[in-house]
Amino acid sequence: MRQQHCDVLVIGGGINGVGIARDAVGRGLSVILCEKDDLAAHTSSASSKLIHGGLRYLEYYEFGLVRKALLEREALLRLAPHLISPLSFVMPYVSGLRPYFLLRAGLFIYDQLAKRELLAGSQSVRFSKHISGPYLKQHIQRGFLYSDAWVDDARLVIVNALDAQERGATILTHTRCDAVQSHDGRWRAQLSQHVQGVSQSIEVNAACIVNATGAWAAQLQGLFEPKEKPKQLRLIKGSHIIVKRLFAHEHAYIFQHPDGRIVFVIPYENEFSLIGTTDFEYQGELENLTISSDETAYLCNLCNAYFQQQISPADVLHSYAGVRPLVDDGSADAKSITRDYQLEFIDDPAPVLHVFGGKITTYRRLAEDALNMIAPYLHCEAKAWTKDVCLPGGDISSPQPSNQNVREFPRFIQQCCERYPWIAVSTVTRMAHAYGTRIHQILGGCKDAKSMGGQVLPGLFACELNYLCINEFARSAEDILWRRTKLGLHLSRDSEEVLNAWLAQHHPLFAPPSV
Incomplete structure (x- = not known):
C-alpha cells in the first residue's frame, strides 16, 4: 500500500473537481485528485457544449444564477479562447x-x-x-x-487537470475512493487504483476532503455521515x-x-x-x-x-x-429545478466539503467559492487567482486573460497553418483549437510528416498520441477519440481497435488489458 499526505483530497474528476483542484494547488495547498474512470468520462463530457447564462432560467426568476453565469461567460472566453x-x-x-x-x-x-x-x-x-x-x-x-x-467540454476538464498537475497536484485517474475514516481531525481515505488490469491500494491522509462526484455525491456523502440522511438530489x-x-x-x-x-x-x-x-x-x-x-x-x-x-x-x-x-x-417539473450549486461544509469530525449541483459555465466560480470556504480551516490565506491566469494553451497573445487573446485566435490558426505547411489545414486547425499554444509542444520539433512519428489514423499522428498519453492522462482509444480529439465522429468503426493496438505497442502501461 502506498501512503500519501495532502491538504486537500478531491474526489471526482469532472469539471467541478478539476476546477477545485486547480484553484487549491494554486493557493499553495497540496492536492490529490482521484477519479474512478477517465477525466470527464460522465456528465462533464455529456453537456450541450455551451457556456451560457441560461436564458430560460429568467422565467423562474433565477436572476442571480443567470447574472453569475453571464459574468463567467466572458471570463472563460478570455481564459481559454482556443x-x-x-x-x-x-x-x-x-x-x-x-x-x-x-x-x-x-x-x-x-x-x-x-x-x-x-x-x-x-x-x-x-x-x-x-x-x-x-x-x-x-x-x-x-x-x-x-x-x-x-x-x-471534455477538453476544458483536461486542461484544468493539466494545469493543476503542472502546479504540483497529483491526478489519479481510474482510482476509486472505497472508504474514509476520521482520525485526530484528519481523514484517512482508502483508494484503489486500477491500471492495465493491475490494482493497487493507496492510503491518503488528508486535512480536508472535497466530494465533487456529481451524480454520485449523495451516495458518497453516506461514507462521511452514515447516520445522517443524504442530500436529496x-x-x-x-x-x-x-x-x-x-x-x-x-x-x-x-x-x-x-x-x-x-x-x-x-x-x-x-x-x-x-x-x-x-x-x-x-x-x-x-x-x-x-x-x-x-x-x-x-x-x-x-x-x-x-x-x-x-x-x-x-x-x-x-x-x-x-x-x-x-x-x-x-x-414539480424537471425543467424548473434550479441549476445553481450548493456547497455544504462540515468540520466535525474532520473537514469535508460536499458539492451539489452546478453547471459547466459556473465551474470556476464554484471552485473559487469552495476554496474560500475551506481555506480558513487549512490556515491558507492566499486569495482567489483563477480569473487572472490563462488555462494551458490559452495564452494566444498574452499570458494574462485578455480580449486580445480571443480576437487574435483566428490569426493564430493562420500562423499555425503557415508554420506547419506539411500538415493538412483541417488537422492543424483541429489541433490549434484543441491545444492552443500547446500545439507547439506537440509539433515544434517536427520538420515534416515523417518526423511526426507516422500517421496512426487519418489526421492523428504518433507525436500527438504520445503527448496525450504522457501529458493528458489518456489511457485508451476511447479517451483519445471521443474526449480529447472528437475524431471518433469522423473515423471508421474499426479505428478504436487500430488505436488500442498502437497503444499496446507504444504505451503498454496505458493500453486496455483486452488488447
Missing part, C-alpha cells in the same frame, strides 16, 4: 408559445444583467432577410438573434443526438417545445449538427447511460416542427446521454 468561442443563436418566434414581447423582454434583461465586451447584444430578425431563414419552415417569419459561447437525464449538418452557416438555433422545454441545434465538428437536450427525471443506473428511443423521437420531432429538412431516428449518427445532479428544490 476551447471557448462566441456563438450566435437564432430563436424563431412561433405563435402559441412564449409571446413575442416576453421573448424580447427576456433578451433585453439577458443583455443588461452583465457587462459584455466580446459578445454582441440581441436583436430582432426577419428570416426573409437572414441567412438562417431558408432552412426554417415558411410560416416562421421572425425571431431573434443573441449571443452566448460554445465550449469543448434530482437526477435529470439530458440526451443529445448528432446528425449530418442541417444548415450551411455558423449560427446555432434554439427551439421552443410546446411543453416549455427548449432544444439547441448547434454546428458541430464542421460536418454535423448537435441536437439537445432532453430534460427528464432519471432513477436508473448511472453507468453506461444511453439515449432512449422516446428521447430520440422527441428531438427529431421538434427539429421537424421548425426545419424544412426532416430527420428521423435513422439519420442519427451518434448519441450520448448524461445525468445532471440537481439540488431538489421542491419543483
Whole structure:
C-alpha cells in the first residue's frame, strides 16, 4: 500500500473537481485528485457544449444564477479562447408559445444583467432577410438573434487537470475512493487504483476532503455521515443526438417545445449538427447511460416542427446521454429545478466539503467559492487567482486573460497553418483549437510528416498520441477519440481497435488489458 499526505483530497474528476483542484494547488495547498474512470468520462463530457447564462432560467426568476453565469461567460472566453468561442443563436418566434414581447423582454434583461465586451447584444430578425431563414419552415417569419459561447467540454476538464498537475497536484485517474475514516481531525481515505488490469491500494491522509462526484455525491456523502440522511438530489437525464449538418452557416438555433422545454441545434465538428437536450427525471443506473428511443423521437420531432429538412431516428449518427445532479428544490417539473450549486461544509469530525449541483459555465466560480470556504480551516490565506491566469494553451497573445487573446485566435490558426505547411489545414486547425499554444509542444520539433512519428489514423499522428498519453492522462482509444480529439465522429468503426493496438505497442502501461 502506498501512503500519501495532502491538504486537500478531491474526489471526482469532472469539471467541478478539476476546477477545485486547480484553484487549491494554486493557493499553495497540496492536492490529490482521484477519479474512478477517465477525466470527464460522465456528465462533464455529456453537456450541450455551451457556456451560457441560461436564458430560460429568467422565467423562474433565477436572476442571480443567470447574472453569475453571464459574468463567467466572458471570463472563460478570455481564459481559454482556443476551447471557448462566441456563438450566435437564432430563436424563431412561433405563435402559441412564449409571446413575442416576453421573448424580447427576456433578451433585453439577458443583455443588461452583465457587462459584455466580446459578445454582441440581441436583436430582432426577419428570416426573409437572414441567412438562417431558408432552412426554417415558411410560416416562421421572425425571431431573434443573441449571443452566448460554445465550449469543448471534455477538453476544458483536461486542461484544468493539466494545469493543476503542472502546479504540483497529483491526478489519479481510474482510482476509486472505497472508504474514509476520521482520525485526530484528519481523514484517512482508502483508494484503489486500477491500471492495465493491475490494482493497487493507496492510503491518503488528508486535512480536508472535497466530494465533487456529481451524480454520485449523495451516495458518497453516506461514507462521511452514515447516520445522517443524504442530500436529496434530482437526477435529470439530458440526451443529445448528432446528425449530418442541417444548415450551411455558423449560427446555432434554439427551439421552443410546446411543453416549455427548449432544444439547441448547434454546428458541430464542421460536418454535423448537435441536437439537445432532453430534460427528464432519471432513477436508473448511472453507468453506461444511453439515449432512449422516446428521447430520440422527441428531438427529431421538434427539429421537424421548425426545419424544412426532416430527420428521423435513422439519420442519427451518434448519441450520448448524461445525468445532471440537481439540488431538489421542491419543483414539480424537471425543467424548473434550479441549476445553481450548493456547497455544504462540515468540520466535525474532520473537514469535508460536499458539492451539489452546478453547471459547466459556473465551474470556476464554484471552485473559487469552495476554496474560500475551506481555506480558513487549512490556515491558507492566499486569495482567489483563477480569473487572472490563462488555462494551458490559452495564452494566444498574452499570458494574462485578455480580449486580445480571443480576437487574435483566428490569426493564430493562420500562423499555425503557415508554420506547419506539411500538415493538412483541417488537422492543424483541429489541433490549434484543441491545444492552443500547446500545439507547439506537440509539433515544434517536427520538420515534416515523417518526423511526426507516422500517421496512426487519418489526421492523428504518433507525436500527438504520445503527448496525450504522457501529458493528458489518456489511457485508451476511447479517451483519445471521443474526449480529447472528437475524431471518433469522423473515423471508421474499426479505428478504436487500430488505436488500442498502437497503444499496446507504444504505451503498454496505458493500453486496455483486452488488447
